[in-house]
Amino acid sequence: MVDSQAGSGRIETYSGCGFDVFDPDxxxxxxxxxxxxxxxxxxxxxxxxxxxxxxHHSIHVSRELPADSPRLQLLGLLHDAGEAYVGDVPRPLKARFESFERVEERVLDAVWTAFDIEPPTDDEWDRVMAADDRLLAYEADRILEDGSWAGRAPDLEYDLRSDSFDAIRERFVSRGEALLAEL
Structure with missing residues (x-):
């Protein structure tokens, strides 16, 4: 059961469990x-x-990372996992509100712990963010009216057509389970 008290950071999740965004367990x-x-x-x-x-974006980010590194691919898959609990806030807004970034970082720390994953090193995180930036430019070029602000789109071949919510959810879970099994 989810705490419904005003001011609580507890939310209900898809599985019906609760999650406290301010005190992630x-x-x-x-x-x-x-x-x-x-x-x-x-x-x-x-x-x-x-x-x-x-x-869908996260699946593509994971595939941008070396196939011989399931750890890096898993970090890529989960790089936005905090957004599952706090929403996808555009980068310019996140950059202005450090407290929001701290909440999201604490959620990510709980994710790493939950899956028994050592937090990414600075080098690993830089590689994941470089893949994220490549996808950002590619996606912005193809699905925004004017994505030129994101930089020159790399030559990638990802399908950006949306699958159903159920299908993309299952693809994400399947990829995550496969990568976790390889660690």
């Missing part, structure tokens, strides 16, 4: 909840020409 983290939250969250704050989910 790794025991409350579920891959299914992350997948569902991200499958329903639209990239670019919802301002794209067609729906494109953060879960």
């Amino acid at each position: 790794p025991d409350d983290v579920r891959l299914l909840d992350i997948a569902a939250g991200l499958a329903h969250a639209c990239r670019f704050g919802g301002h794209c020409r067609r729906f494109y989910s953060v879960a």
Whole structure:
């Protein structure tokens, strides 16, 4: 049951469990909840020409990382996992509100702990963010009216057409389980 007291940071998740965004407990983290939250969250704050989910984006980010490194691919898949609980806030807004970034970082720390993953090193995180930036430029070029602000789009071949919420959620869970099994 989810705490409904005013001021509580506890939210109900897809699986029906609760999660406290201000005091994240790794025991409350579920891959299914992350997948569902991200499958329903639209990239670019919802301002794209067609729906494109953060879960779909995260699957592509994981595939941009070396195939011989399941750890890096898993970090790529989960790099936006905090957004499953706090929403997809555009980068310029996040940059202005450090307290929001701290909340999201604490959620990510709970995710790493929940899946028994050592937090990423600075080098690993830089590699994940470089993949994220490549996808950002690619996606902005293809699904925004004018994505030129994101930089020159790299030559990638990802399908950005939306699958159903159920399908993308299941693809995310399947990829996550496969990568976790390889660690």
